[in-house]
Amino acid sequence: MTILRLRRVEKHFGGLPAVAGVDLDVEAGEILALVGPNGAGKSTLLKAISGLQPPTRGSIEFDGRRIEGMGAHDVRRLGVAMVLQTPRWFESMTVEENVALGSLFGSVGRRPSLSTARGHARRALEFVGLADRAGEDVASLTLHQQRFLELARALAGEPRLLLLDEVMAGLNDTELQASIDIVRTARRELGVTVIWVEHVMKAVMSLAERIVVLNFGQVLADGEPREVMTDPHVVSAYLGDEIDIHG
Amino acid sequence: MSGISTQSTSASRALELFGAYSPIALTAALLALVPLRYSDSRTMMTVIIIGMVFAAYTIAFNIILGSTGQLFLCTGALAGIGGFTSAILTSKHGWPFIPSIVLGTLLASAIGGLLSWVAVRRSLDAIFTGVVTLAFSLSYENLVLGRKDLTGGENGLRVKAAADTILTTRVAPYYVFLGLVVVYLVLYRLIERSHVGWAFRSLRDDEVAAELSGVNVTRYRVYAGLIGSAMLGLAGALFAHNREFIAPTTFAFGAVDVRVLVMLVFGGIGSMLGPVIGAVALTIVDEALVDFAQLRIMLYGIVIVVLFLGFRRGVVPSVAALRERLTHLGRRSTPAAVKPPGSTPRS
Amino acid sequence: MKAVFLDGIVLGLQMGLLGVGLTLIYGLGGVLNLSHGQFAVLGAIVMARVLQHGASLWMAVPLGLLAAAAVAVLSDLTIMQPVYRLRGEARVLLGLLLMLGVGTIIDGYLEWKYPIEALNIRISGDPISIIGVPMRVGSLVASAIALAAGAALFVFLRYTTFGRATRSIIEDEEGARLCGINPALVRTLIFGLSGALAGLVAVSRAMTSPVISTAGVELTILALIVAVVGGLGSVSGAFVAGVLLGIVNTVSAFYIGTYITTIVLLAAAALTIVFRPAGILGRRA
Ligand SMILES: Nc1ncnc2c1ncn2[C@@H]1O[C@H](COP(=O)(O)OP(=O)(O)OP(=O)(O)O)[C@@H](O)[C@H]1O
Ligand SMILES: [Mg+2]
Numbered sequence: 011m012t013i014l015r016l017r018r019v020e021k022h023f024g025g026l027p028a029v030a031g032v033d034l035d036v037e038a039g040e041i042l043a044l045v046g047p048n049g050a051g052k053s054t055l056l057k058a059i060s061g062l063q064p065p066t067r068g069s070i071e072f073d074g075r076r077i078e079g080m081g082a083h084d085v086r087r088l089g090v091a092m093v094l095q096t097p098r099w100f101e102s103m104t105v106e107e108n109v110a111l112g113s114l115f116g117s118v119g120r121r122p123s124l125s126t127a128r129g130h131a132r133r134a135l136e137f138v139g140l141a142d143r144a145g146e147d148v149a150s151l152t153l154h155q156q157r158f159l160e161l162a163r164a165l166a167g168e169p170r171l172l173l174l175d176e177v178m179a180g181l182n183d184t185e186l187q188a189s190i191d192i193v194r195t196a197r198r199e200l201g202v203t204v205i206w207v208e209h210v211m212k213a214v215m216s217l218a219e220r221i222v223v224l225n226f227g228q229v230l231a232d233g234e235p236r237e238v239m240t241d242p243h244v245v246s247a248y249l250g251d252e253i254d255i256h257g
Numbered sequence: 258m259s260g261i262s263t264q265s266t267s268a269s270r271a272l273e274l275f276g277a278y279s280p281i282a283l284t285a286a287l288l289a290l291v292p293l294r295y296s297d298s299r300t301m302m303t304v305i306i307i308g309m310v311f312a313a314y315t316i317a318f319n320i321i322l323g324s325t326g327q328l329f330l331c332t333g334a335l336a337g338i339g340g341f342t343s344a345i346l347t348s349k350h351g352w353p354f355i356p357s358i359v360l361g362t363l364l365a366s367a368i369g370g371l372l373s374w375v376a377v378r379r380s381l382d383a384i385f386t387g388v389v390t391l392a393f394s395l396s397y398e399n400l401v402l403g404r405k406d407l408t409g410g411e412n413g414l415r416v417k418a419a420a421d422t423i424l425t426t427r428v429a430p431y432y433v434f435l436g437l438v439v440v441y442l443v444l445y446r447l448i449e450r451s452h453v454g455w456a457f458r459s460l461r462d463d464e465v466a467a468e469l470s471g472v473n474v475t476r477y478r479v480y481a482g483l484i485g486s487a488m489l490g491l492a493g494a495l496f497a498h499n500r501e502f503i504a505p506t507t508f509a510f511g512a513v514d515v516r517v518l519v520m521l522v523f524g525g526i527g528s529m530l531g532p533v534i535g536a537v538a539l540t541i542v543d544e545a546l547v548d549f550a551q552l553r554i555m556l557y558g559i560v561i562v563v564l565f566l567g568f569r570r571g572v573v574p575s576v577a578a579l580r581e582r583l584t585h586l587g588r589r590s591t592p593a594a595v596k597p598p599g600s601t602p603r604s
Numbered sequence: 605m606k607a608v609f610l611d612g613i614v615l616g617l618q619m620g621l622l623g624v625g626l627t628l629i630y631g632l633g634g635v636l637n638l639s640h641g642q643f644a645v646l647g648a649i650v651m652a653r654v655l656q657h658g659a660s661l662w663m664a665v666p667l668g669l670l671a672a673a674a675v676a677v678l679s680d681l682t683i684m685q686p687v688y689r690l691r692g693e694a695r696v697l698l699g700l701l702l703m704l705g706v707g708t709i710i711d712g713y714l715e716w717k718y719p720i721e722a723l724n725i726r727i728s729g730d731p732i733s734i735i736g737v738p739m740r741v742g743s744l745v746a747s748a749i750a751l752a753a754g755a756a757l758f759v760f761l762r763y764t765t766f767g768r769a770t771r772s773i774i775e776d777e778e779g780a781r782l783c784g785i786n787p788a789l790v791r792t793l794i795f796g797l798s799g800a801l802a803g804l805v806a807v808s809r810a811m812t813s814p815v816i817s818t819a820g821v822e823l824t825i826l827a828l829i830v831a832v833v834g835g836l837g838s839v840s841g842a843f844v845a846g847v848l849l850g851i852v853n854t855v856s857a858f859y860i861g862t863y864i865t866t867i868v869l870l871a872a873a874a875l876t877i878v879f880r881p882a883g884i885l886g887r888r889a
Contacts, residue, residue: 060469081475082468092469100462111459114452116471124452163470328697330704375874379881383696384636384836388828389877391638392870395825403863510821515708518701555712561705562683565698 013038013171013203014059019068019078020227021054028054029065030227038170041197041204043218043235045211047248051227052207053095056173059205060092061085072171089118091164092173095207097156099148106131106144109162116167127166134162138192154185158192165196172196174206178213186210190217215239223247277450281442284533288435296428308540309434310496314513315520315532316441317488320448323527324457325481327373328383331390333513334397335486336493338365340503343494345407347418354418354498361494362487368393369486370479377478394510401505413504416497430499437495438533441488445529453480461527515557522564607737608858609851614743616850617750618808622823623830623842624757625801631774631837632791635687635699639679639707640802641823646710647672647803648723648815661725669803676799679706680792688788707820714817722814723806746808753804754843761839770794774837825866829873835883845884 014036021029029051036042044052057063059070061082070078077085086092091112099108110131113122122130135141138158143151148159157177164172178189190213196202208214214221214235221238223231225247231238238244288309295301314332321329329335342361346352352360372393376385401408408414423429448454456477459467464474497503506512516539524535546553626640637643651668655661683706687699714721729741761767772780773787781787805823806815830849834841849869856868880886 062465062469081473083471083473086469086471094465094469098463098466098469100459100466102458102462107455111455111467111472112470114455114471115459115467121452124455167471326697328700375877379877381693381696381836381881383693383700384630385832385877385881387636387638387700388832389870389874391825392829392866392873395822396866396870399863399866403861511711518704551716552712554715555709558705558708558710558712561708562702565701565705566683566686 011038012036013073014205015069015071016059017069017071019055019058019065019070021051021058021063022066027227029058031068032224032227032229034222034229034232036171036203036205038203039197039201040220041193041206041218042220042222043214044205044207044222044224045209045214046224046230050224052224053175054227055224056092056175056205056207059085060090060173062092083115086116086167086169087118089167089170090173091116091167091169091171093157093160093164093175093177095175097153097160099156099159101148103148104145105140105148105151105159106135108148108159109134109166112163113166116163116169118168118170130166130168131162134166137165137195138162139188154181158189161192165200165202168200169202171203171205174204174208176207176209178208178210181210186213189213193217211239277446278443280530281439281446284442284530285435285439288438288533288537289432292428292431299427302427302431304540304544306431306434306499308536309431309438310492310499311516311520311540312438312533312536313434313441313492314489314517315524315536316438316445317485317492318517319485319521319526319528319532320445320488321369321373321481321485322521323531324448324454324461325478326383326461327377327386327478327482329369329372329390329482329485330387330510330514331369331372331394331397332489332517333508333510334394335365335369335489336496336513337397337401337508338368339490339493340497340508341401341408341414342490343418344414344416344497344503347498348414348416349407354422357418358491358494358498362490365490365493366483366487369489370483373479373482374475377482378475394514398505398509409504411505413502413507416501416503419498420501422498424495424499425501433495433499434492437492442529442533444484444488448484449529453477457481511554515554515561519557519560519564522561606735608854610734610737610739611743612851612854613847614739614747614812614850615854616847617747617754618805618812618846619826619830619850619853620843620846621750621753621801621808622805622827623834623846624754624839625798625805626827627831627834627837627839627842628770628794628801629798630831631839632770632787632794633680633684633688633699634695635684635703636696636828637798638700638703638824638828639710639820640798640827641825642707642710642714642820643672643676643799644802644806644809644823645714645815645817645820646675647799648806648810649714649718649721649817651803651807651810652721652723653718655723665807668806669800672803672806673796673799675710676802677792677796679703680795684795688791707824711818711820714820718817720817722816723810724814725807725810727811740812742811746811749804749808753801757801757839766790766793826869829869832873833876833884835886838883838885841883841885848884 012035016032016034019029019032020027032055046052054063058065061077061080061084065078069076072088072090075088077088100111106128110127113130114124114127132141132144135144138161140155140158140162148156151159161177178186181189193204194217197204218235220233221235222229223238223244230247231241231244291305295305314336318329318332321327339361342364343357346357346360347354372389376382376389379385402410419425424433456472459470459472460474460477467474493508520535520539521532523538525531626637629635629637647668650671651664654664654667683702687695687702690698727742727745731738731740732744761771769780769785770790772785773790777787809815830846831842833849834845849872852868852872853865857865876883
């Protein structure tokens with residue numbers, strides 16, 4: 011089943027196209043890696059899907075509904091959760107409250123009660139391994155833990171589509187493996203579909219089932235990981251960026 | 258913290274409720290004692306009654322500015338909408354007291370919600386909020402001055418509907434307005450503890466993260482505009498009946514907005530009791546400076562500049578934070594009470 | 605009707621000049637100057653005092669402009685400094701509140717020292733007929749001043765090095781810095797210029813009606829509305845918006861009553877924000 015369908019999606023900033031006509035179909039349950047050189051438009055595309063920066067043109071259909079004109083909060087409530095490239099959180103709230111907020115307002119369907127939301131938050135925190143930090147300030151967490159916190163806030167609403175923007179940048183090997191496991195488990199247990207922007211090729215090659223390469227705002231290649239990453243077009247697009255599919 | 262609330266028994270829940278509402282009870286008890294000292298002086302009773310009215314205004318303003326970061330520069334005008342509506346309906350159209358107050362409250366609420374809605378759906382909303390609310394203040398003032406047939410223009414308007422009620426006695430009105438303040442404080446706490454309060458906190462901390470978490474930032478800002486403006490309108494309407502006479506100056510920008518802002522910043526933006534503390538403090542200061550009344554406005558201006566340069570979180574919270582830092586060296590101080598709305602541009 | 609229209613243009617040119625001063629500062633520093641009107645009134649009162657001491661207009665006007673410019677520069681160099689260290693909406697909100705404080709100080713001072721002072725400039729001469737409407741000389745001189753100031757500003761921004769530097773900062777502060785332009789210096793000078801423009805508004809206004817010492821808040825609000833309708837940061841937008849709103853203002857005052865004019869202006873600002881947030885000349889957002 012196709013859960014997300016993009017048609018001729020464009021996003022312009024002051025006349026310059028950051029995303030220049032993207033067509034994409036994503037199957038339910040897929041883990042799709044979105045890669046491409048810096049400035050290719052990956053983050054912009056995710057923000058367009060999430061409603062944070064509505065596209066200039068084109069249509070976005072999630073689960074059979076057009077969402078391109080909706081606000082980010084409505085998109086989230088339909089079951090599309092996004093984790094941004096740089097972590098953002100609520101500084102007046104504890105770790106647990108941060109995650110509970112994601113359940114309270116970001117759940118599909120009816121808004122849960124405060125205590126239910128706290129319950130969801132604790133489950134989500136356990137899921138990402140932050141249960142013991144529940145009562146602390148977010149500022150006291152490491153960058154990697156802050157990303158996990160955001161992941162927990164996204165998962166707390168039990169979304170059906172998860173948009174992740176470079177959540178694995180700068181992690182050491184253990185942390186990287188932990189992240190990969192979390193995404194995998196989330197897909198297995200919650201059946202969530204994942205679109206995931208990543209530069210860390212090692213992680214991409216171990217987790218992704220499908221790779222879409224974006225270059226100058228357009229889809230350059232789309233398919234099986236090994237196939238795509240050895241495609242000469244892709245290799246030349248990455249010229250200058252190191253590309254090392256074997257990690 | 259989470260460990261406790263996981264196994265929250267009814268006893269600990271009762272304790273938590275006590276913790277949440279006892280400060281209000283304590284404040285009410287203390288304020289209830291004030292008239293014991295002043296009850297034989299009509300002048301002083303008027304002073305402390307107005308102090309209570311301003312405490313009510315400031316709590317309302319705190320819901321708008323403190324909880325959701327909207328700089329409403331029309332608190333006086335919104336209170337005036339409540340006051341003049343109720344006064345005109347009772348004196349010119351023979352309405353009974355209570356329905357006129359209800360209508361004044363609703364009208365203020367609708368206007369405040371509309372101003373919020375206009376300004377807040379765009380980026381640059383701090384600017385647009387400032388502009389539309391200031392423009393509304395001026396519109397209101399010109400309307401009051403221009404529609405002499407209804408408002409009496411510069412000559413003002415007699416308000417007689419409450420002439421034989423306790424609202425116009427010497428001491429009792431103080432307790433009426435103290436009751437209003439208590440109701441407002443309880444409302445503030447109820448909101449704070451409900452999902453609405455969670456939404457307020459999230460959008461004040463980070464609008465983008467709030468949107469991404471499913472919070473409809475615009476809607477909750479408008480809620481704050483509706484609620485706070487209703488509270489202003491109600492306080493203004495009751496005040497009009499208490500004074501028995503209102504004029505353009507009763508709710509003028511210079512007389513209300515600047516004072517309310519100073520009270521809020523002094524007491525602490527975004528804290529429950531800050532507005533009351535600020536109102537009490539400013540009432541005392543004003544009374545001490547009563548012989549220099551002409552200097553007052555200029556002093557308020559200086560206080561605004563100094564407070565925002567030096568104590569952006571409010572004087573009381575800053576001092577409390579300082580003390581905390583001295584006693585718990587090494588531990589983080591209290592979270593920012595006020596942070597201007599989300600500090601990232603949206604597109 | 606023609607007379608109402610012409611009066612609208614006279615008022616509109618003043619409003620345009622008022623909005624331009626505000627919009628310049630906003631474009632440069634992201635600060636919405638909530639004491640712009642008070643700067644104008646301050647200048648007016650200085651002129652009035654100087655005139656009372658028997659000095660000529662040629663003496664009084666420069667002194668008044670200088671006073672307004674000086675207060676503006678002083679604000680920029682002192683309390684605005686912490687504001688410039690902030691970014692985004694935090695900067696906007698703090699700038700707004702601090703300038704509100706400054707405006708309140710000026711208001712309070714004038715109310716205390718000169719509660720009934722006013723600036724009145726009478727220009728003698730017989731009315732001059734414009735498209736069949738006899739116009740007072742004062743109105744014509746006032747309009748000429750506003751037009752000349754607008755034209756001078758246009759030439760300044762387009763054809764002088766300093767003006768081009770100013771525009772480049774309005775468009776892209778970071779880029780301008782990289783080109784070796786010192787934004788802080790430009791900002792300070794533009795603050796001064798904006799103050800002087802405020803003073804000039806007082807001069808031209810005083811030729812048609814007295815500028816009283818309590819007019820500050822009202823002038824500030826008019827400036828805000830004009831700047832928003834014109835698109836914040838757009839100098840030409842502010843002028844166009846000023847003229848349009850001036851006409852709207854006099855027409856609605858003529859047909860309904862003065863009390864309605866601010867409501868109409870408020871509505872204009874609200875509609876602009878809802879439908880064309882970049883201003884009447886701006887691109888649709
Ligand atoms: N808010 C914005 N305003 C103007 N231009 C923008 C904005 N956001 C992105 N861009 C531009 O759009 C293009 C695509 O940016 P985007 O952030 O989507 O790239 P990316 O593929 O995520 O890159 P990276 O790998 O560095 O994160 C870039 O040229 C960028 O400068
Ligand atoms: Mg990116």
